[in-house]
Amino acid sequence: DGGITQSPKYLFRKEGQNVTLSCEQNLNHDAMYWYRQDPGQGLRLIYYSQIVNDFQKGDIAEGYSVSREKKESFPLTVTSAQKNPTAFYLCASSRAFSGNTGELFFGEGSRLTVL
């Protein structure tokens, strides 16, 4: 089945530790995204990547880092510099720009809790 796989689904972290969330897609999509959802909030864009080896900051990139070494993979690292990292993280992908009507395909999410 084509889709987006995020892992782990649940993750606990101690303050001061970096943690990396995995996102893999087999939809052959060029663009990938990371969003964060907090209770009562919409989805806020952290980073996005239009093509391999290139990525752009979204609205709330501070304290996060990403890489895009392969088309299928877009891992997100939540660093110790992120002041409030406890949240639900969603990875998404979409077709290349020329065919992009905005429809995103989302993974099932990763819930990060900082202890």
Added chain:
Amino acid sequence: DQQVKQNSPSLSVQEGRISILNCDYTNSMFDYFLWYKKYPAEGPTFLISISSIKDKNEDGRFTVFLNKSAKHLSLHIVPSQPGDSAVYFCAAKGAGSYQLTFGKGTKLSVIP
């Protein structure tokens, strides 16, 4: 400054009746609008979209209406079913942009 607003955090509707979810936007550069449905602890799934050149798009029980002059769109679900109970997000994008701007969502509860 919220560019996409869903002013009703929640909505309850009887099964079989119409559900109307509303969304307002402020950015006149938005040219494409989407609705997503989200169940707890899952990722959102795409429901229906509309281009700014149209005022209505229909897909089965779901219809989206766009009023550009009022910068307002709405999602109608007829008839509502218990399985429609979820959080619905309105989203918008500008021409040439990769970024979707999401509203805060409306939690729909369909009562059997």
